[in-house]
Amino acid sequence: MRDGRPRVTRSRGLLLGDIPGILRTPGSRSVSAPAPLILLSPPPLGMRKAYPRLVDRARHCAADGFATAAIELPGSGARPRLPAAERAVADLRRAMEAGEPVGDEIIDALILPLVDRAVPEWRAALDALLSLPGVGGPVGYSGGVISIGTRLAVVEPRISAAVLFAGSFVPRAMFAEARRVTIPLHVLLQWDDEGNDRQTALDLFDAFGSQEKTLHANMGGHTGVPQFAGDAAARFFTRHLK
Amino acid sequence: MRDGRPRVTRSRGLLLGDIPGILRTPGSRSVSAPAPLILLSPPPLGMRKAYPRLVDRARHCAADGFATAAIELPGSGARPRLPAAERAVADLRRAMEAGEPVGDEIIDALILPLVDRAVPEWRAALDALLSLPGVGGPVGYSGGVISIGTRLAVVEPRISAAVLFAGSFVPRAMFAEARRVTIPLHVLLQWDDEGNDRQTALDLFDAFGSQEKTLHANMGGHTGVPQFAGDAAARFFTRHLK
Numbered sequence: 033m034r035d036g037r038p039r040v041t042r043s044r045g046l047l048l049g050d051i052p053g054i055l056r057t058p059g060s061r062s063v064s065a066p067a068p069l070i071l072l073s074p075p076p077l078g079m080r081k082a083y084p085r086l087v088d089r090a091r092h093c094a095a096d097g098f099a100t101a102a103i104e105l106p107g108s109g110a111r112p113r114l115p116a117a118e119r120a121v122a123d124l125r126r127a128m129e130a131g132e133p134v135g136d137e138i139i140d141a142l143i144l145p146l147v148d149r150a151v152p153e154w155r156a157a158l159d160a161l162l163s164l165p166g167v168g169g170p171v172g173y174s175g176g177v178i179s180i181g182t183r184l185a186v187v188e189p190r191i192s193a194a195v196l197f198a199g200s201f202v203p204r205a206m207f208a209e210a211r212r213v214t215i216p217l218h219v220l221l222q223w224d225d226e227g228n229d230r231q232t233a234l235d236l237f238d239a240f241g242s243q244e245k246t247l248h249a250n251m252g253g254h255t256g257v258p259q260f261a262g263d264a265a266a267r268f269f270t271r272h273l274k
Numbered sequence: 275m276r277d278g279r280p281r282v283t284r285s286r287g288l289l290l291g292d293i294p295g296i297l298r299t300p301g302s303r304s305v306s307a308p309a310p311l312i313l314l315s316p317p318p319l320g321m322r323k324a325y326p327r328l329v330d331r332a333r334h335c336a337a338d339g340f341a342t343a344a345i346e347l348p349g350s351g352a353r354p355r356l357p358a359a360e361r362a363v364a365d366l367r368r369a370m371e372a373g374e375p376v377g378d379e380i381i382d383a384l385i386l387p388l389v390d391r392a393v394p395e396w397r398a399a400l401d402a403l404l405s406l407p408g409v410g411g412p413v414g415y416s417g418g419v420i421s422i423g424t425r426l427a428v429v430e431p432r433i434s435a436a437v438l439f440a441g442s443f444v445p446r447a448m449f450a451e452a453r454r455v456t457i458p459l460h461v462l463l464q465w466d467d468e469g470n471d472r473q474t475a476l477d478l479f480d481a482f483g484s485q486e487k488t489l490h491a492n493m494g495g496h497t498g499v500p501q502f503a504g505d506a507a508a509r510f511f512t513r514h515l516k
Contacts, residue, residue, distance in 0.1 A: 223480070223489075234476065237491070238465070246503070247465075247491040249479070260513065261488070264506060271502060 043090070046101065048157050052110065053103035054079070054086075057166050058094040066168030067099040068273040069161060071154060071191075073175030074102050076146070076200075078109035085255075089174070089262070096266055098273070099167045103157050105177070106149040117145060124201075134229075139201040143179050147206075150180045155188055162190070170273045174265070178219075178236065179206045185213045193272035194218070195265045198233035199225050199254050210239040217245040218268040220261060225254045285332070288343065290399050294352065295345035296321070296328075299408050300336040308410030309341040310515040311403060313396060313433075315417030316344050318388065318442075320351035327497075331416070331504070338508055340515070341409045345399050347419070348391040359387060366443075376471075381443040385421050389448075392422045397430055404432070412515045416507070420461075420478065421448045427455045435514035436460070437507045440475035441467050441496050452481040459487040460510040462503060467496045 046053035058067050070093050074082045079102060090100045107114035120141035127134050154173075161167055170192040175181040181196045186209050198221040217240055221233050237247050246268070250261050288295035300309050312335050316324045321344060332342045349356035362383035369376050396415075403409050412434040417423040423438045428451050440463040459482055463475050479489050488510070492503050 243493060244500075245493055247489065249489040249491075251485060251487055258486075260509075267502075 043087075046103070046160075048103060048153075048160055050111075051103050051153060051157070052079070053101060053157065054090070055099065055101045055161065055164070055167075056090040056094050057099045058097050066166055067097055068170050068172070069099045069101065069158075069167050070172040070174055070269060070273070071158070072100045072102045073150075073154070073173070073177065073180060074105060074108070075176040076105050076108050079104050080109055092262065092266055093269070096270055098172075098269065099161075101157065101161050101167075103153065105180075106146060106153065114145065114149075116141060134201060136204060140203045140205070143177070143201060143203050144205065146177065147179045147183050150177070151183050151187065154180070154184055158188065158190060172269050172273050174269075176200070178202060178233075182206055182210050182213060182236075182240075185215050185217070191215065193269065195220065195268060197257075198236065199228055201228055202232050202236050207236065207239045210236055211241045213240050213242055215242060216268075216272050217242045218265055219245065219247045220257060220265065221247060221249040222254055222256055223249050223251050227254045285329075288345070288402075290345060290395075290402055292353075293345050293395060293399070294321070295343060295399065296332070297341065297343045297403065297406070297409075298332040298336050299341045300339050308408055309339055310412050310414070311341045311343065311400075311409050312414040312416055312511060312515070313400070314342045314344045315392075315396070315415065315419065315422060316347060316350070317418040318347050318350050321346050322351055334504065334508055335511070338512055340414075340511065341403075343399065343403050343409075345395065347422075348388060348395065356387065356391075358383060376443060378446060382445045382447070385419070385443060385445050386447065388419065389421045389425050392419070393425050393429065396422070396426055400430065400432060414511050414515050416511075418442070420444060420475075424448055424452050424455060424478075424482075427457050427459070433457065435511065437462065437510060439499075440478065441470055443470055444474050444478050449478065449481045452478055453483045455482050455484050457484060458510075458514050459484045460507055461487065461489045462499060462507065463489060463491040464496055464498055465491050465493050469496045 043056045046055050074086055093100045104111050107117050123138045171190050172193045173181055173191050174195040176197050177200050178196045178198050181194050185194050193216045195218045198219055219237050248261055250258050285298045288297050316328055335342045346353050349359050365380045413432050414435045415423055415433050416437040418439050419442050420438045420440050423436050427436050435458045437460045440461055461479050490503055492500050
């Protein structure tokens with residue numbers, strides 16, 4: 033708590049191994065009880081580019097009494113490129129510009145190696161974050177690449193609830209993992225998102241094994257999530273992590 | 275205002291022609307500014323059977339500062355039966371029990387005459403309700419038979435926003451009407467609703483012409499709308515009618 037006012041939050045850079053990140057804690061809680069933690073996964077375009085939206089989400093969470101942490105995804109920002117993933121991105125662009133369907137092999141090459149690398153990193157980050165003063169459980173996950181959130185929800189028992197953004201392509205292999213998810217889910221879908229397939233998003237929502245799962249679909253493209261939809265996601269976390 | 279406490283609300287029976295109804299006003303507002311009105315359409319099983327849920331919705335709205343009015347649907351409760359609609363209900367039950375697809379002719383016979391009769395009744399009720407002291411605009415509609423709400427949203431310019439429950443079968447003819455809807459919509463869908471077709475509900479959501487439309491899909495059957503989904507619908511009205 034820097035000066036005693038309730039809405040002051042603290043933001044600090046993190047380095048987890050060689051992975052850069054940001055931690056924000058709600059100032060008013062840091063002296064008293066540890067704040068529940070929300071992992072804010074940035075989009076794969078890199079934390080620097082996504083910074084304004086990421087900070088907005090983090091501030092919103094801090095005002096609600098949550099600590100948040102973001103770490104750079106593998107291959108994003110200043111982290112070493114992943115040549116195979118970059119080839120997949122190029123193939124994806126080519127297919128989309130040509131108006132061709134995006135084949136399974138492109139989606140698999142784009143997403144599966146990212147999931148394989150990112151999930152252990154988030155788990156190691158969680159070990160480190162939960163050892164910090166002022167940061168505690170329960171833990172939520174709020175993320176941009178829905179396949180990463182799906183696998184994390186299956187393999188990481190410390191995550192109690194997740195907000196997932198259905199805004200990326202989904203490998204077929206993820207459907208079997210989705211059926212094994214049991215934590216409460218709040219899924220955001222932009223109805224006219226250019227960066228994913230709406231029917232696949234609906235099928236994935238259907239596949240999740242959770243008893244409590246909610247789909248909030250809104251109009252507009254990938255980056256057009258309305259403010260009220262963000263507010264609803266925040267209330268989901270307050271309901272489940274407090 | 276019965277005793278000056280802010281949460282006290284007044285409920286009174288209405289008779290609009292020969293149509294029974296209920297009006298509830300937020301006690302604290304009745305002396306000062308008129309309260310915005312929400313039309314609470316009961317389900318077609320009759321107001322008496324739906325009473326506990328209807329009262330719960332009305333109390334919630336009153337606490338948020340809204341007046342609410344419900345009128346009995348044609349053929350429901352103590353109102354004269356509609357023999358053609360009753361034959362359609364029997365045909366529907368037979369088809370569902372036999373595990374057969376529900377044909378268009380059954381859906382049309384079940385829904386279209388109900389829409390044709392109910393919509394002018396709601397409009398006449400609106401004339402009467404808006405002339406009462408303590409009741410004003412803007413007006414919202416929150417209703418159970420989605421085709422009634424769809425047509426009302428098209429033909430009744432005094433309705434500014436609607437919460438629609440995608441829990442009934444939809445005649446194909448309603449899709450053209452849905453495209454003409456332009457007011458903000460908040461659509462509730464129970465993912466495993468036994469009383470409608472999920473894909474048709476999603477297609478209807480897609481068809482609505484409104485720039486702001488949100489779909490909230492939750493787990494469970496027809497009557498299992500979770501409390502938090504009701505709360506979100508209430509916030510939609512607060513955002514649009516206040």
